[in-house]
Amino acid sequence: MAKEKKTPRPKAETPKGFRDYFGTEVTERAEMLRAIAAVYHRYGFEALESSGVETVEALGKFLPDVDRPNEGVFAWLDEDEKWMALRYDLTAPLARVYAQHRNDLPLPYRRYAMGPVWRNEKPGPGRYRQFYQCDADTVGAASVAADAEICALLADCLEIVGIPRGDYLVRVNNRKVLNGVLECMGLTDDAQRDAVLRTIDKFDKVGEGGVRELLGKGRLDVSGAYIDGVGLSDEQAEPVIAFLTSGRLETSETLANLRTAIGESKVGAEGVAELEEIATLLEAQGYGPDRIVIDPSVVRGLGYYTGPVFEAELTFEILDEKGRKRQFGSVAGGGRYDDLVKRFTGQAVPATGVSIGVDRLLAALREKGRIGGTEQGPVVVTVMDKARMADYQAMVAELRQAGIRAEVYLGNPKNFGNQLKYADKRLSPVAVIEGGDEKERGVVQIKDLILGAKLAEDASLEEWKERPSQYEIPRGDLVVKVREILGLYS
Amino acid sequence: MAKEKKTPRPKAETPKGFRDYFGTEVTERAEMLRAIAAVYHRYGFEALESSGVETVEALGKFLPDVDRPNEGVFAWLDEDEKWMALRYDLTAPLARVYAQHRNDLPLPYRRYAMGPVWRNEKPGPGRYRQFYQCDADTVGAASVAADAEICALLADCLEIVGIPRGDYLVRVNNRKVLNGVLECMGLTDDAQRDAVLRTIDKFDKVGEGGVRELLGKGRLDVSGAYIDGVGLSDEQAEPVIAFLTSGRLETSETLANLRTAIGESKVGAEGVAELEEIATLLEAQGYGPDRIVIDPSVVRGLGYYTGPVFEAELTFEILDEKGRKRQFGSVAGGGRYDDLVKRFTGQAVPATGVSIGVDRLLAALREKGRIGGTEQGPVVVTVMDKARMADYQAMVAELRQAGIRAEVYLGNPKNFGNQLKYADKRLSPVAVIEGGDEKERGVVQIKDLILGAKLAEDASLEEWKERPSQYEIPRGDLVVKVREILGLYS
Incomplete structure (x- = not known):
């Protein structure tokens, strides 16, 4: 008698880079999302939920110049031969939603959204391919009052979920100031500009000395590798250093330093004026530098940001995988992106917003033992x-x-x-x-x-x-x- | 001077079959999910959240026998040449989760889950390719007490979200009774069995006379098309008719009728005994036939169900797209599936559960004007x-x-x-x-x-x-x- 042919058993495995969440991991996240949504709502934002799937065309950035546009996103070809993809954030879908429904929506359109996003990236410790974001954005507001409000909102959200004042800092910078510095340096070569931007982004890691080396001849890495420098002279590099080190406890001093760093640049001056206005508006609402500071070292998203950028950082120390102390770091960020809707409509629509990395925030609270307890059973x-x-x-x-x-x-x-x-x-x-x-x-x-x-x-x-x-x-x-x-x- | 080459603007469109949800559409759903989760929790279920992405292998049913296994699911090939897909329900992922983590989980494992699922199907009015499910399942419980409990749970959930007693009915049947009827008919030809099952599934639509015709020579459809029959004689078809029409107001009468319909079939008798036990257990908890009834016309899921099956139906009438009155119909369903975990482990693990179609339930409440109001702005x-x-x-x-x-x-x-x-x-x-x-x-x-x-x-x-x-x-x-x-x- 012939043996029955057996199909091999499927493997019971989460796909690489994904994970399952059990019990309080799920309920604590739901609780956090609810608390943040309540704050967003109190600030006047309305709920929006778009689907996890978008056309690659609408998502942008990942247009199919290769056979399969899966750089960074999970994408597939649908039955109409169109590329579809899982959203990689909640901002690109917002631009699509606003462009699609703008005749029915109020202007400004203020919405919050929360849900999973997916990244087709190499997973690492604590880095998964699906994670939650929780965003609030104002579309159609050119005033930096909208940016200032987002910073206050961010501070309120962190406190409501259990990060006490003193354990976090919202840092604000402005891309225009950065552009002013580059202008003042006379850098016109795009490749060189990009190299300078990338170097600035490393300031947190390598410090002033490291940036000086990287802007000049180069630097011996901790790993022993030699990193080529941008090739600027010490004199040429000076404005960048002045810019990066212009942060002071007193906002007025920081602003004065920035004014020096941007020299005669008009766009730079505009940027500094915006930062000053943001500081004034926040002051009026009672948000001082113990919660929100002007910090020139925030670069954030060399991508679509066009004006103010912000980042929320947790300032307490935790132990990393190797038992070394380090600051927990960034849990939220955002900024002004005036061109995302324009992609669809041709008309510039000013917008600004913030995205809270809920899973990182949960991890931080767990590290501090503020959540993560067990729950009583039935x-x-x-x-x-x-x-x-x-x-x-x-x-x-x-x-x-x-x-x-x-x-x-x-x-x-x-x-x-x-x-x-x-x-x-x-x-x-x-x-x-x-x-x-x-x-x-x-x-x-x-x-x-x-x-x-x-x-x-x-x-x-x-x-x-x-x-x-x-x-x-x-x-x-x-x-x-x-x-x-x-x-x-x- | 050469004109700058313009890239065409992307279309601001949701992908076909997807939609955006605004304001109260989002918050009302969140509120409903929270209310249902609270009931699930009170019944002793624990939260579980798996990711939206699974390997096609783990999802099952859609194994790649063609180049691209996208029948019914959204699937793509990952960088390791493995097929990945968006989950099409929450039950298949549960089987994978249980098989993967069974050594750490309590037995029975009782979990609830909620979230979007995706179907690569032709969209229609009110039918979208992404929608929410909200499930509760008990894995590792062979007792029909677990099935009875799911029915009570379902009734409680409907009432908590605003469907009053009298506006819904949880209907219970048992696949074993159905199998008993087929056995008693002496049907051994698989194709003929399937044809009979498909016909039974049409009972709600075509009634007793229609089923008689379809089991016999065939039937002229309302559209004017002639539908071929299964080709049974009147006598052969009788057990099916007896089975389908065995429902009575008194549970004991329904059970007596079913006993007649299954004749000498052993599996049929087992099925009827299970239904009787379910009715007894529900009675003991105070759930009478005004809420939960034994109803032989429920077929549900010709797929993986192996025992009791249940369906929650809203009994009030609404107007359809053409202004005709019709019952709102099914909003939730489930049943016993004893073989899903076995796919992975080789060991049979009895399981039973329910899935609530949250979006349909919201649509029903909106139809009745019980939700869908506007919300005060800021x-x-x-x-x-x-x-x-x-x-x-x-x-x-x-x-x-x-x-x-x-x-x-x-x-x-x-x-x-x-x-x-x-x-x-x-x-x-x-x-x-x-x-x-x-x-x-x-x-x-x-x-x-x-x-x-x-x-x-x-x-x-x-x-x-x-x-x-x-x-x-x-x-x-x-x-x-x-x-x-x-x-x-x-």
């Missing part, structure tokens, strides 16, 4: 007699109707020890037991598992010793007694 | 003097700190009429005005837009007439007065 009604399942179901129905989380043990009831092990694993506060004898006498056994765990932990405590962790109560008192154990009357 | 502080933006920002900061939704008008302030139009479009309750004169006198103008709208609607009402809709208040009373208008003191 009351477990055990099954002593399979034939009396209806009795047990009636008990949980009563408990649930009283608002108590409860369930009957639904596994194989044969081994009673397994039932109690299950209750332990679920972190159940109470197990309820009703055998034939109890049934006859109209009572149930209550096993106080919270107390039981405390006794097991520290059996010497007199106060615990005197209390039995398992006892009998009238069946009719079930709900009242369980409420009492759960502290619902206290 | 208080809008208008800009009379661009140079005093800081003053206006200070006002909204005060309002926001008092918990009031507020914003400064951030568009071009030149045309004051546009500012009021904006406030109208946003459904703002109050506009605040402070010109130079007001500033000097320490007052602001309050425009009560709720009252204004009422006056415009019905100017004859004396009580409205006496109240001016715009008046002056001291600047210092701003928060108190706005709270009063919003009814926050009442």
Whole structure:
């Protein structure tokens, strides 16, 4: 007889770079999104949810010049021979939504959005290919008042989710100031400009000395590799250094330093004036430099930003994978992008917004032990007699109707020890037991598992010793007694 | 001079079959998901969130026998030459998650999950390629108590989101009974069995007479097309008819009829016994046939179900696109699927669960006018003097700190009429005005837009007439007065 041909079993694996989230990981994120949405809402933003899928054409940046436009995005060809892709952020879809619905939307259009985004990038420790963003944007507002508001909003959001004042800083810069510095340097060669920008972006890592070397002849990396420099003379590099090191505790001093750094540049002067206005507006709302600072070292997104840029940084230290102390770093960022809608309509529409990296923020709170606790499981009604399942179901129905989380043990009831092990694993506060004898006498056994765990932990405590962790109560008192154990009357 | 080459503008369009959701469409769904999650949680289920992307191998059903396995799913080839796809439901990912993490999970594993799923299907009116599901499943429970519980859970969920008792019905059937009927008919030819199953599925549409015709010689469709029949004799078809028409108001009568319909079939008898046990368990928890009924006409998912199947139907009538009355129909369904985990592990793991079609449920509530209202917009502080933006920002900061939704008008302030139009479009309750004169006198103008709208609607009402809709208040009373208008003191 021919053997039946077996299809190989599929592997039970999340795709590379993706992961599953369990229990409190899910509920804590939902809670955070809700808290942030409430702040966005209070600031006047309206909810928007677009789909995870967009045309590659609408997403932009990833236009198909190769056979498959999967640089950075997950993309596929649909049945109409159009390239579709998973959104890689919530800003590109917003530009599409605004361009598509602009006749029906108020102007300015203020929306918030939250949800997963996908990146087809090399995954790393803590870096996944799907993660949550939570954005607020104002489309159609040229005033830097819109930018200032976003900074205040960001500070409020961080505090509402549990980052206390002093543990974060919203840093603000302006791309126009940066452009002013480049202009003042007389840099016209695009490649050289880009090289300078990339160098500025490394300031946080390599410091002033490192930037000086990288702008000049080059630098020996910590890894021992030699990094070629941009090739500027010390004199040429000076404005960049002046710019990067212009941050002071006093905003007025920072602004004065920036004015020097940009020299005669008109766009630079405009940028500094905008920063000054932002600082004034924030001051008027009570947001001082203990929460929001002008910081020239913020470069952020060499991509589509055209004016003010902002970044929220957590300033407390954590231990990295190798046990070294480091600052937690950036958890949110944004800025002004005046050209994204123009791609669709031809008309420039000024816009500004922020994106909060919710998963990074959750990781930060977990690092600090502010979330990540375990959650109490359900009351477990055990099954002593399979034939009396209806009795047990009636008990949980009563408990649930009283608002108590409860369930009957639904596994194989044969081994009673397994039932109690299950209750332990679920972190159940109470197990309820009703055998034939109890049934006859109209009572149930209550096993106080919270107390039981405390006794097991520290059996010497007199106060615990005197209390039995398992006892009998009238069946009719079930709900009242369980409420009492759960502290619902206290 | 050569003209600069222009890249054509991208189209601002959602991909075909996808849509955008605005304002209350988003918040009402979030609210519904939260309400359902709370019920799932109370029943003892734990949250799980897996990613939107799975390997096609793990999803199953869509294994690549063609170049591109995009039948029904959105799929693409990743850099490792593996097919990836967007999940098409939340059950297939659960089977993968359970198989992958089973050593760490409690048994039974009870989880709920909610989120978007994607189908690569032809879109139609009200049918989109991305929609939300909200599931609860128990993995590792062979007892039909788990199935009964899911039915009770489903009823509770419908009521919590605003479907009153009497407007819905959870219908329960059992695939084993169906198999018993087929066995009793002596049908061994797979093609013929499938044809019979497809016919049974049409019972709701064509009724008893239609099913008789379709099981026999065939039937002239309403469209005028002739549908070929299965080719059974009247006698052969009788058990199917007996089965389909066995539903009665009294559960005991339905069960007696089913016992007749399955004849001597052992699997059929098992199925009827399970239905009886489910009915008993539900009775014990107080769920009678006004909420949950045994209904043999539920076929549901000719796919992976192996035992009890359930479907929640809304029983009220709505008007369809053509203005005809029809029942709203199914909004949730589920059943027992004992073989999904086995695909991965080789070991059978009994499982049962339900999926609520949240978007359909929202559509139903909207049809009934129970949700879908508009939401009050923010208080809008208008800009009379661009140079005093800081003053206006200070006002909204005060309002926001008092918990009031507020914003400064951030568009071009030149045309004051546009500012009021904006406030109208946003459904703002109050506009605040402070010109130079007001500033000097320490007052602001309050425009009560709720009252204004009422006056415009019905100017004859004396009580409205006496109240001016715009008046002056001291600047210092701003928060108190706005709270009063919003009814926050009442």
